[in-house]
Amino acid sequence: MTIDHESVPRPGRSATAGRRPTTELLDRPTRPAQSRSAPPLGRHRRRLRSRAALPLGLLVVDVLPACAASAGCTAGPGHRLAAAASVLPLLLPLNLAGGLYRSRMTPSALDELPALAGRAAVALAFAVTLAGCLPGGWPLGWPSCGPATPPHLLTLLAVLALTATLGRAGLYGLLRRVRRRRPDPVLLLGAGPLGQRVATALREHPEYGLHPVGYLDPDPVLLSGDSPLPVLGGREVLEREIRRHGVRRLIATAGAADEQETASTLREAVRLGCQVWLVPALREHGSLEPAGRRTADHLWGYPCLRLDRPAMRRPGWAVKRALDVTAAGLGLLALAPVLAACAFAVRWDTGPGVLFRQQRTGLDGRVFTVLKFRTLRPSNEHESATRWNISQDHRMGAVGRLLRRSSLDELPQLWNVLRGDMSLVGPRPERPYFVMRFSQAYPEYADRHRVPVGLTGLAQVNGLRGDTSIEDRARYDNRYIESWSLWQDVKILLRTAALMLRPDGS
Numbered sequence: 001m002t003i004d005h006e007s008v009p010r011p012g013r014s015a016t017a018g019r020r021p022t023t024e025l026l027d028r029p030t031r032p033a034q035s036r037s038a039p040p041l042g043r044h045r046r047r048l049r050s051r052a053a054l055p056l057g058l059l060v061v062d063v064l065p066a067c068a069a070s071a072g073c074t075a076g077p078g079h080r081l082a083a084a085a086s087v088l089p090l091l092l093p094l095n096l097a098g099g100l101y102r103s104r105m106t107p108s109a110l111d112e113l114p115a116l117a118g119r120a121a122v123a124l125a126f127a128v129t130l131a132g133c134l135p136g137g138w139p140l141g142w143p144s145c146g147p148a149t150p151p152h153l154l155t156l157l158a159v160l161a162l163t164a165t166l167g168r169a170g171l172y173g174l175l176r177r178v179r180r181r182r183p184d185p186v187l188l189l190g191a192g193p194l195g196q197r198v199a200t201a202l203r204e205h206p207e208y209g210l211h212p213v214g215y216l217d218p219d220p221v222l223l224s225g226d227s228p229l230p231v232l233g234g235r236e237v238l239e240r241e242i243r244r245h246g247v248r249r250l251i252a253t254a255g256a257a258d259e260q261e262t263a264s265t266l267r268e269a270v271r272l273g274c275q276v277w278l279v280p281a282l283r284e285h286g287s288l289e290p291a292g293r294r295t296a297d298h299l300w301g302y303p304c305l306r307l308d309r310p311a312m313r314r315p316g317w318a319v320k321r322a323l324d325v326t327a328a329g330l331g332l333l334a335l336a337p338v339l340a341a342c343a344f345a346v347r348w349d350t351g352p353g354v355l356f357r358q359q360r361t362g363l364d365g366r367v368f369t370v371l372k373f374r375t376l377r378p379s380n381e382h383e384s385a386t387r388w389n390i391s392q393d394h395r396m397g398a399v400g401r402l403l404r405r406s407s408l409d410e411l412p413q414l415w416n417v418l419r420g421d422m423s424l425v426g427p428r429p430e431r432p433y434f435v436m437r438f439s440q441a442y443p444e445y446a447d448r449h450r451v452p453v454g455l456t457g458l459a460q461v462n463g464l465r466g467d468t469s470i471e472d473r474a475r476y477d478n479r480y481i482e483s484w485s486l487w488q489d490v491k492i493l494l495r496t497a498a499l500m501l502r503p504d505g506s
Helices: 041-071 077-097 109-133 150-181 193-204 235-245 259-271 283-287 316-334 336-350 381-386 398-406 413-419 432-441 446-450 470-482 486-500
Strands: 184-189 210-216 231-233 249-253 275-279 296-299 302-306 355-361 367-373 422-425 453-456
Touching: 041 077, 041 150, 077 109, 109 150, 184 193, 184 235, 184 259, 193 210, 193 249, 193 296, 193 302, 210 235, 210 249, 231 235, 235 259, 249 259, 259 275, 259 446, 275 296, 316 336, 316 413, 316 422, 316 486, 336 367, 336 398, 355 432, 367 413, 413 422, 413 453, 422 486, 432 470, 446 470, 453 486
Parallel strands: 184 210, 184 249, 210 231, 249 275, 422 453
Antiparallel strands: 275 302, 296 302, 355 367
């Protein structure tokens, strides 16, 4: 666990001049009432069903090939069922992890053929290995269900890949026809030249199934006289227009006047449940598709990058919370002797009141009480709330310095993790007074409260502890949120453990 007694902005690290301060976390405006012109609930339900139909259809066309290949086996029905069941448990998660069940601007079955074949080969190899390890395993040969041989396995692999590809080709053809008949409304973020060209491409090519309803731009350039789309306003009208038109997709283009305003609008759109696509001005962005994840796409030749869902809406977040509860509960039990020894040492050093309680800001700006072992008794509540860094305070005794250097004073926060106030990994929590100051000085600081705060975080394991830049910490915290994964949490915990072996006393 990593301590970070964060520093107030130094004179040489003040916010960039001209930046607009933001206090949206501490003073959120009330949401406007739903507009009378909002689309009927039935239309929303139809659109939700249509969005769910594509992943479900792709799942079906991946299941059917395995069943079809098993049907070629001349053995009994039990062997056929086992043949399909042994491939699917790995094949479907591999396809899901590779983004093969996500909607795309320009879906293509041929583009997906290499990924389908590669994942089918891995799943088939797993099934063959499993059959060889288990006594009395089902025979893997095809079509006679005799002993598995390389020609039989290659034939089975070809059936799996080609059947899935043909099924997807038919499904994508049907999808294009449905898109032409029932286009979805879409908002364009950025009314610059690129945004206008993208709007023209959407109107001239209905196969994308997107009907632009207007631009979002706080300071738009002068539109041409024949532009059929209005400029609706900036971020302040986003939720109203989403409700008014039933928008579930937003395309952000380069050329918006304010980069910070653009970033805030994108995060707000994702929070409101929109699919967000980025169309960068640099065409080379189209070559940045990560290996193993089909996130890159194109819209009439313009590269499109789709933003992932918010971290707390991804399937792995429930696993993260389960790991938090398990680790915190076991940690409190296993470390009970250490906790008792620390409590006795604090009682001997500073007197009664071994636990230090302090207000901190957590998820969505909610305030909670954090627990720590007392290392210094402040003179009053005002000092506790507004005194920044006490690592060099002369009033701190030997026990307090030892607890802080070893991070043992943070151990009671395992109870906060168990309660759900915190997580093992996340942005470090700060006091409301400093949250207000930092949110005014650094526009991205408030965005770090999109997820629960943590005992340790990406900023801390990169050396941003103690008297270091708040702006850099906010950047790292938002990087953690936007690229969150369970493996990233594991890496941060391992790096934190390594840092605890060589404490620096911050």
